[in-house]
Amino acid sequence: MSQPTAFGAESVRVHSSFIRMTKARYNSRSKVFLGRAVGALTLLTGVLLAAALCTASEPQASSVPSIFDSRSTPADSIRHFSFFVLSITGVIFLVVFTLLTYAIVKFRDKSGDRGREPAQVYGSTQIELAWTVIPILIVAVLFAATARVIHAIEDAPKPSTALEVTVIGHQFWWEFRYPALAIVTANELHIPVSDPDHPTPTFLKLLSSDTDHSFWIPQLAGKTDLIPNRVNGTWLDPHETGLFLGQCAQYCGTQHAKMLLRVSVDGPEAFEAWVKAQKQPPVQDEKETAGRRVFETTACVNCHAVGGTNANGRFGPDLTHLMSRETIASGAAENNREKLRLWIQDPDAIKPGSLMPAMKLSDNDLDALVRYLETLR
Amino acid sequence: MASDAMTIRTAEATGRPWVEILHEWVTTVDHKRLGILYITYALVFLVIGGIEAMIIRIQLMYPHFNFVSPQVFNRLFTMHGTTMIFFVAMPVLFGFANYLVPLMVGARDMAFPRLNAFSFWLSAFGGFLLYFSLVGGSGLYGAGTAPDVGWWAYAPLTARAFSPGHSSDYWTIAVLVSGFGSIGTAINIIATILCMRCPGMTLGRMPLLAWLNLVMGGMVLITISPLAAAQIMLLIDRYLGGHFFDTQAGGSAAIWMHFFWIFGHPEVYILIIPCFAFMSEIVPVFSRKPIFGYPVMVGATVCIGFVSLSVWAHHMFTIGMGSYANGFFAITSMVVGVPTGIKIFNWLGTMWGGKIQFKTAMLFCIGFLFQFLIAGLTGIMLASAPFDWQLSLSYFVVAHFHYVIVGGILFALFAAFYYWYPKITGRMLSESLGKLHFWLFFAGFHLTFDLMHIPGLLGMPRRIYTYEPGRGWDTLNFLVSIGAFVQGIAILVFVANLVVSYFKGAKAGNDPWDAWTLEWLVSSPPPAYNFASIPTVASRRPLWDLKHPEDPDSRYE
Numbered sequence: 005m006s007q008p009t010a011f012g013a014e015s016v017r018v019h020s021s022f023i024r025m026t027k028a029r030y031n032s033r034s035k036v037f038l039g040r041a042v043g044a045l046t047l048l049t050g051v052l053l054a055a056a057l058c059t060a061s062e063p064q065a066s067s068v069p070s071i072f073d074s075r076s077t078p079a080d081s082i083r084h085f086s087f088f089v090l091s092i093t094g095v096i097f098l099v100v101f102t103l104l105t106y107a108i109v110k111f112r113d114k115s116g117d118r119g120r121e122p123a124q125v126y127g128s129t130q131i132e133l134a135w136t137v138i139p140i141l142i143v144a145v146l147f148a149a150t151a152r153v154i155h156a157i158e159d160a161p162k163p164s165t166a167l168e169v170t171v172i173g174h175q176f177w178w179e180f181r182y183p184a185l186a187i188v189t190a191n192e193l194h195i196p197v198s199d200p201d202h203p204t205p206t207f208l209k210l211l212s213s214d215t216d217h218s219f220w221i222p223q224l225a226g227k228t229d230l231i232p233n234r235v236n237g238t239w240l241d242p243h244e245t246g247l248f249l250g251q252c253a254q255y256c257g258t259q260h261a262k263m264l265l266r267v268s269v270d271g272p273e274a275f276e277a278w279v280k281a282q283k284q285p286p287v288q289d290e291k292e293t294a295g296r297r298v299f300e301t302t303a304c305v306n307c308h309a310v311g312g313t314n315a316n317g318r319f320g321p322d323l324t325h326l327m328s329r330e331t332i333a334s335g336a337a338e339n340n341r342e343k344l345r346l347w348i349q350d351p352d353a354i355k356p357g358s359l360m361p362a363m364k365l366s367d368n369d370l371d372a373l374v375r376y377l378e379t380l381r
Numbered sequence: 382m383a384s385d386a387m388t389i390r391t392a393e394a395t396g397r398p399w400v401e402i403l404h405e406w407v408t409t410v411d412h413k414r415l416g417i418l419y420i421t422y423a424l425v426f427l428v429i430g431g432i433e434a435m436i437i438r439i440q441l442m443y444p445h446f447n448f449v450s451p452q453v454f455n456r457l458f459t460m461h462g463t464t465m466i467f468f469v470a471m472p473v474l475f476g477f478a479n480y481l482v483p484l485m486v487g488a489r490d491m492a493f494p495r496l497n498a499f500s501f502w503l504s505a506f507g508g509f510l511l512y513f514s515l516v517g518g519s520g521l522y523g524a525g526t527a528p529d530v531g532w533w534a535y536a537p538l539t540a541r542a543f544s545p546g547h548s549s550d551y552w553t554i555a556v557l558v559s560g561f562g563s564i565g566t567a568i569n570i571i572a573t574i575l576c577m578r579c580p581g582m583t584l585g586r587m588p589l590l591a592w593l594n595l596v597m598g599g600m601v602l603i604t605i606s607p608l609a610a611a612q613i614m615l616l617i618d619r620y621l622g623g624h625f626f627d628t629q630a631g632g633s634a635a636i637w638m639h640f641f642w643i644f645g646h647p648e649v650y651i652l653i654i655p656c657f658a659f660m661s662e663i664v665p666v667f668s669r670k671p672i673f674g675y676p677v678m679v680g681a682t683v684c685i686g687f688v689s690l691s692v693w694a695h696h697m698f699t700i701g702m703g704s705y706a707n708g709f710f711a712i713t714s715m716v717v718g719v720p721t722g723i724k725i726f727n728w729l730g731t732m733w734g735g736k737i738q739f740k741t742a743m744l745f746c747i748g749f750l751f752q753f754l755i756a757g758l759t760g761i762m763l764a765s766a767p768f769d770w771q772l773s774l775s776y777f778v779v780a781h782f783h784y785v786i787v788g789g790i791l792f793a794l795f796a797a798f799y800y801w802y803p804k805i806t807g808r809m810l811s812e813s814l815g816k817l818h819f820w821l822f823f824a825g826f827h828l829t830f831d832l833m834h835i836p837g838l839l840g841m842p843r844r845i846y847t848y849e850p851g852r853g854w855d856t857l858n859f860l861v862s863i864g865a866f867v868q869g870i871a872i873l874v875f876v877a878n879l880v881v882s883y884f885k886g887a888k889a890g891n892d893p894w895d896a897w898t899l900e901w902l903v904s905s906p907p908p909a910y911n912f913a914s915i916p917t918v919a920s921r922r923p924l925w926d927l928k929h930p931e932d933p934d935s936r937y938e
Contacts, residue, residue, distance in 0.1 A: 068853035069840030071771040079771075086768045093758040100754055103729055108747060111668070113736040121929075122736050126937065127674035127727075135726040136677075139719045146765065147712045153767040154711070158704040210701075215538045216634060218699060218774055222840035226770020229700045231635060232537060232628035236701035249852070253774040253842040254699075255531045257538060258451050261845035357451050 069222040069249045075269075076198075076242045077205075078157045078225040085153045092146060157226075160239060162207050167196060170209045173217030173230035173252070175359055176259040177321055177334040187282045188309075190321030191334045193267045196275040198241035205241035218254035221267050227253045242269040251335075258357030264335025278328075286311040286324045286380065295376025298369045303361065310380060320360065326380040333358065345374050410494035412479050413907065415501050417805065419476025422505055423469045424879075428872075429512075430464040433457045435869055438862040444850035454846035455529040460511070462532030463552065466648065467559050468508040470790060474655040475504075475566045477797055478594045480805065482570060484900035485588045487579025487918065489910040492572035500565030507559030514551030528552035531844060533645070534615075536626030536637035541619055550619065557612040560605045567601035570594050579899075581918040586938070588898045588921065589672060592679050593658035596686045597651055603690065604647040611640035635700055642693035649785060650689040654682060656793035657724055660746055663800050664728050666896045667743035668735030671922060671934070674727045681720035681727075688717045698769045707766045714764035721757055725750065740894075741815030745796035748823055752788030756781060759834070777837025783830050787868075795822075795875070802879070803893050807905040808886030814878040822871035828864030832857050897922035 074083045171193075172179040180189050195206040210219055212230040219238065220227035228238040242248070252263035270278060288296065299305070300314055307320035315323075326332075329339055336355045337343040346353055349370060351360040365373065406414060437457050440448045449457070479497065483490055491497045514527045528548045530538045539549045574595045578587065615637075617623035624630040626637045665672045672678060694702060694710040702710075728750060737743065759781040763769050772778060795818075802810045836854045837843075848854055892901040901924055903911055920926055920934035 067851050070853070071838055071840065082767045082771055085765070086762070086771070089762050089765050089768055093761055097754065097758055100725065100729075101751070104747075104750055104754075107729055107732045108737065111732055111735050111737050113669075113738045121669050122734055124671055124934075125673065125730075125734060126671055127677065127730070131730065132674050132677050132723070132727070136719065136723055139722045143712070143715045143719060146715055146761070147708075150711045150715075150765045150767065151708050154704045154707050157767060157770075158707070215543060216535055218842075220774075220840070220842065222771060226767065227699050227774060228770070231700060233631065233633065234635065234701070250840065251842060251845075255455075255535070255538070255844040257543065258455060258529075260455075261451060261847050264849070 067249060071222045073223055075244050075246070075248070076224040076240050078239065078241075079223055081153055081156055082226055085149060088149055089146065092142065096142070162239070163203055163205065165202070165204050166239075167204060167206045168209065169193065169195070169206055170211065171219060171230065173210075173212040173214075173219075173256070174319075175214050175257050176252070176263040176355070178252075178263070178265055179213075179321065182279075185279055185283065187279065188322045189282065189325065190329070191264070191266065191331065192329050193265070194270055194275065194278050195240065195242070195267065197245050197269050197271055198243060200243065203241055205239050207239045208237060210236040210238065215256045216254045217252045217256045217263070219250075219265070220253040221248050221250035221265065223248050224250075224267065229254050240267075242267075245269050245271050245274070259355055262334060262336040262355050262358070264331075266331065266335055281328060281381075282325055284325075286313075288312060289376075289379040292372070292376040292379050295372035295374070298365065298373045299376055302363060302365070304363070304373075307360075323377065323380055326377055328381060333360075341374055341378065344377055345370060348373060408498075410490075410498045411909070412483050412491045412494065412497060413805075415497050416476045416478075416480030418501055419472045419479060419504075422501075422508070423473035423476060424876075426464050426468040426472075426508060428876075430461050430469055431869060431872060433461040433464070435865060437461065438865040440846060441848070441858050442862040443859070444848050444855055446847060449846070451846040452529065455531075455844075456527040458844055459528045459531050459552070463511060463528070463556070464508075465786070466532065466652075467556055468504075468511065470652045470786070471559070471563060472504055472508075473794060474597075474652060475500075475563070477659075477794075477801070478570050478597075478655060479566070481801065481900060482573055482591055482594055483577065484903070484907060484911055485898050486574060486577060486582060486591050487899050487912060487916050488573060488577035489912060489915075491569050492577055493569050496565050497569050500562040500569065503562030503565065504559045507555045507557075507562065510551060510558065511555035514548050514555075533638075533641050535641075536615075536632070536634045537628045539615060539619075540627055540629070542629060550616070553612045553615055557609055560609050560612070563601050564605050564609075567598040567605075570598040571602075574598075579912075579915050579918060585676075586918060586921050589661035589675065589678055590655075590658040590898075593654050593661065593682050596682050597654045597658075600647050600651050600654070600686055600689070604644045604651070607640050608644035611637060611644075614640075635697075638697050638700065639694070642696045643690075646693040646696065647689050649782075650685055652790050653785065654685070656749070656790050657682065659793045659797040659800070660728060660749060662898065663742050663746050663796050664731050666800075666894050667738045667740055667746070668732045669738070670731055670735040671897075671925075672727070673730030673733075675921065677723060678727055681723045684720040685717060688713060688720070692717055692764075695764055695766075695769070696773075698766045699773050711764055711766045715761060718757060718761055718764075725754060725757075740799070741810070741812055741819055742796045742799035744816070744819045745792045745799065748819070749789055749792040749796065752784055752792060752826075756784035756789055759784065772837060774842055775837035776841045776843055777834050779843045780830050780833035780837060783833070787826060788830065795819075798875075798879075800894065801900075802882070803886075803889030804900055804905045804907070806883055806886075807889050808882050808884075809889050809893060810878050810882045810886060814874060814881070818871050818874040818878060821874060822868055825864045825867030825869075825871055828867060829861050830864075832864070833861050836861075892924070895928075897924040899923055 071079070072083055074080045168183060170181040170183060172181070178191050180193050181187070196204050198204045208219065210228055210230040212232040214232060216232070217230040218227045219230060221240070224240045224242055225238055228236050230236065246269055248267040248269065250265040250267070252260055252265065256263065296313070299310070305315035305317055307317040309316045309318065309322045309324065311324040327339070331337060332339045332343060332347055333351070333355050337347065343354070347360070348363050348365070350362050351358050352362070406418065409415060436449060437454065440446055440454055479491065516526065526548060528551060530544060530549055530552065534549065534552060537543060574587070574591050614623065614625040618625050618627055618632070624632040626632045626634060628634050661672055661678060692710060692714045694706065695714040698707055698710070763772055763778065763781060799810050799815055836857050839853045841848060841852070841854045889905045891904055894901070899916060899918070900907070902916060916923065920938050922934045926933035926935055
């Protein structure tokens, strides 16, 4: 990751020069304050620069989920709006910062005329009126812009071409259901890219089966919470294909940190192919009956479902097409034989505090079970 | 002035058995002693909460770091937040209010001394109860002791289904009990200010510190009540089969959020308004000018008091309240910035044309001004609802409110310590240690909290015990942690200064800063019952009038 390192390093540089400056000039009172002001200014410029750097990142989907690297209409609107808010607050900052710095430098107590108090001024109605009215005008402008963007995003009509997906938050994984396509999957959301000429946005219905969660893919949209006993919604219309990362943003319990979220935005053909693969009836490989027997006769079936078997648990992710996913444990580990084995044997090694119990199987059963799971394509 | 026999000082107490001294402190109803108890108690919890913060920062130094387990991490951020808000910020501000308000309004004690002691011991018991959970309860599934539901304790995470055992109960009852203490102190502050002022001190001549604490007291009365109600409802849910927040049985998780934040947001102002009060006393003295626009300062504070009661749901922009509710809370949240801005400008106006003396107290005040300005502006960003959909629940928010609480409240508190320590102990704090403390803390603060905004913009949510490598968060988190340690060292310098100066500091005298309010009229530390004869005032700056009989303020007011 060259980009974050670059601005990280810059921040260090700004800081060390700032500390040097204040040390070297510590003896002279007035210069300390000049130094301090300049230092603070440099520091803030550094921070702003760093923030600006994030906005100017390369076009392909990066693994840095920056809110300024938006690839979908709601995130774009927020980005444009945020530039507006940042410039207004930036101007206010510069004006007040300059005034404060000027006052500190200009009106410091110069030694020599001690004992005489400065002119005692109690206030000024005109000036105080000015710094009341101007902020009120700024608030009016800011609010008008805010209301416009709220309306554009929250009250957007759902076109008939929209794909509907129900997202259900669980401790600590995501369930995705496509009612129109009869697909149930977990943790990796697949949605079609939306061509502006033929928009195919995805409208998400957000539910929770236990505690509060929050759905957040910074590059695609702002976050919306999933709250039990309440129906929320949000929408995405990504203009580009690619993989977009996010994670649960509302504290939901012990493993909130590893409730990761991946959204794969597919081109029309790729999405069709994915849908087709997901809709295929589950293949039961005759060679792996031993592993299937382990699966069907242990506690696995209480929580997991596999189409075409007696396993219909809903507490954990649906495993019918497990091997079509790149990760397990809600993005906490790669989906490969070694990790699958570890996950079944000792979930705490990957995700301590997750609700998957350690299965305590014999090595033979464990190997058979992993081989069986690998047939669930 | 008062005879020596009347003064109460611990230094004089040497030679008496310690049990007697302890008994005196435990049973005291003296506002000054209770103030000192509040402040000491808060400082102890500041160190505890600070250590929790350090452990959190060590854990977040590297991605996938294993310094503490997720269970321990969740307890740490819950305890850190609860401790810092309820058992550091509230008591330390109540402590200063207790100590200063009677002195500044020319009274001999608070209106209800026994209620005062009762309130303190309730709060102290609350803090003890919270930490007793470390040996007393179990938390979320598979987790050990101490509350781990976050300091907002959002439903339904606190339901018995998700939080078996008693750790959530310790949190609930600790906050409830200390809340009762806060209500008692608020009543006391309001009654003292309204009824105990010395002759001549009309409302318009009160020091701003008294005015601002009056507003703070009123806000405590209004906002602690819904919090207490919510805690009681939660206890009913957990033990008496209620379903207020039990979503499995048709309860509402959102209603807890409303209850919590109608307390939680005004709480920020409850904490910052007394800090505005410190600013409004200290900035004029070190600028050698009266406060600029006294009536407007009072008006702006009262305005903040009212408006801040209608902004709470800006903490809930992401819960799907709908566009009209979001719009309403966006505009109220922006409007509260107007009176707050007026305050910043009026402090600027106070310094303008003055002769600014850069004592340590003033340095912290200036730090406050710059940092509070930035905190206010990031607040405007968060009030802009659509922007908040990205920023909310991320590290940007964590950076923002630490800018308010550390950059604002803590800086103002340090200013207050340097300014009033001589009055409380009779000894000056060391200026050289003070300047070291300031610059170290200033550097650490900016290293930590300036950079902390950025991971939030890059998609890092708060309250995660670890994070994935390669998302652009690694270097930043490392630097943020380094800054935290620098702040930790600065706090040690401060504590050392408090201790060393108590024994070796220069004698303060009555009025080391050449100040203008009544507390500087009496000896340092002030005698028992403060004033041998109750003073009479004729203006907002009675000591100015005394020192400048040829040009008294009373001529202009």
